[in-house]
Amino acid sequence: MRYHVAALLLEPVGSVRESLLDEPMPPLDADVVAVAPVRGQVRLLRSGRGILASATLATRLRLACSRCLGDTEEEITFSFDEEFRPTVDLVTGVPLPAPDASEECSLIDEYHIIDLTDVVRQNALLALPMKPLCQKSCPGLCPVCGERRDGTCRCAEAEEPARAEGPMAEALRTWLASQGNR
Numbered sequence: 001m002r003y004h005v006a007a008l009l010l011e012p013v014g015s016v017r018e019s020l021l022d023e024p025m026p027p028l029d030a031d032v033v034a035v036a037p038v039r040g041q042v043r044l045l046r047s048g049r050g051i052l053a054s055a056t057l058a059t060r061l062r063l064a065c066s067r068c069l070g071d072t073e074e075e076i077t078f079s080f081d082e083e084f085r086p087t088v089d090l091v092t093g094v095p096l097p098a099p100d101a102s103e104e105c106s107l108i109d110e111y112h113i114i115d116l117t118d119v120v121r122q123n124a125l126l127a128l129p130m131k132p133l134c135q136k137s138c139p140g141l142c143p144v145c146g147e148r149r150d151g152t153c154r155c156a157e158a159e160e161p162a163r164a165e166g167p168m169a170e171a172l173r174t175w176l177a178s179q180g181n182r
Contacts, residue, residue: 001026001120003053006112008046009090015046025059026121032128035073036060038120050085050105051114059124066131067140068148078127082119084108143172 001023008017021042025034040057058077065072083105088095090112099105108114139149147153 001116003042003044003114003116004112005044005051005084005108005114006090008044008051009086009108009112011046013046013048017044018042019044021055021057025061025124026117028061028121028125031064032125033062034059035062038124042116044114047083050083050108052081052083053114053116053119054081055079055116055120057120057124061124061128063128063132065134065138067133067138068150069141070134070148072132072134074129074132076124076127076129078123080119080123082106082116084114086112088112143169 001021003017003019005017008015019042020040022037022039025036025038028034036059038057038059040055043054045052045054056077056079058075060073060075062071062073064070084107085099085105086096086108087098088110095110099107106114106119141147142149142153142155144155145153147155
């Protein structure tokens, strides 16, 4: 996900380079594993201050279901626009002044290379679903025994199921009863 942009920096403002991206997804998180490469279109535009990188990308990830904690796979698509500013004058090699802290931009390294790896990783994390589900009707886990409520939990069949005690347990039982789950 690295692009050499020295030639583009020498071109007039408005010049564009486009390329297809098909590379392994950078590591995201311990609980999120990429099962497919990240693919999509990357567009590099010469701006008055540097390079504007724009992309629309997609990949497939393995996540934990938010109800039963089983594995599930999700296809995510995300886009970004990120400005990159040079750190070295292309002609003289003299270091350029650093951008103000108030300006949010990434930097082109001293070899005139843009590295999109961290930008892709951050935007992929933002595109993750808030509550991934293995299926829309996932029954979740039993609050008493902790087994998945798909037939492996036997608490409902027992004459005297083990019961949690306290006001929260009672509130949960009342809510479950109102939902028709017990």
